[in-house]
Structure formats: C-alpha cells, structure tokens
Amino acid sequence: MCGTSATWTTSSTNSSTVSSTVLLPVSEKSSSGCSCCAPQEAAAPAAPVTSDEVSAAFPVLGLTCGSCASRVSGAVGKITGVNEARVDLVAGGTSTLHVTSATPRDAGLVASTISDAGYQLASS
Secondary structure, eight states: OOOOOOEEEEEEOOOSSOOOEEEEEEEOSOSOSSTTTSOOOOOOOOOOOOTTOEEEEEEEEOOOSHHHHHHHHHHHHTSTTEEEEEEEOOTTSEEEEEEEESSOOOHHHHHHHHHHTTOEEOOO
C-alpha cells in the first residue's frame, strides 16, 4: 500500500462490434509511491453524466492502490450497458465506485462482479 489517493476511470463502449476500455488517472497526490500508482501521463477527466444517463455509487472495501481500482473499474465496465465505471480511491479505506449507464444496472450484478474481482461492498 503506497498511501496515495487517486481517482481512476474506466470508460467502455459496449457494442457487438466495438469495445474499448481506457484507464485514465484523473488526479495524483504524490510523485512517488508503488509502481501501480506511479505518476503517468496526464489524461482527460471523465465526461460528466448527461441527463439521459443514470449514475449509482457503491462503497468498496479492500482497494489499496491504482491496480486494485483498475481491476474493479475494468470488471464493472464490462457489464453490458455500463458506459463508465469510476473509482474514487481511498487507499486502505472505503473507496467509492461510480457506475454510469443509460438505464439502472442490477446492484446484485455489480456486487457479484466486484466480489469476483476479489473485493467486497462495504455494508451500509
């Protein structure tokens, strides 16, 4: 655990012919840290949620670095209908996964995807 905090975004386009996933480090607190959290080239911030999109937030435990955040956002970003999965990382604390889609996603499916990635939702 490097102790840095950052926001990581995975954007995906779900289609039968086009599928892309991009990892975007939005902010960095430190110029040092573990190799997965080391500074990377600057990237554009996540697109704002439009009025025809739905956003839900999920508290996630066990994320300690950018690699963890990438694993969760990448897995959830592959769920059919998800336009964006973004993690506000709190290393060693309760991070927040923001999921944006055109229609509401099944919270149980999101929770099981997080679990399959090796992490768990915080109890509410």
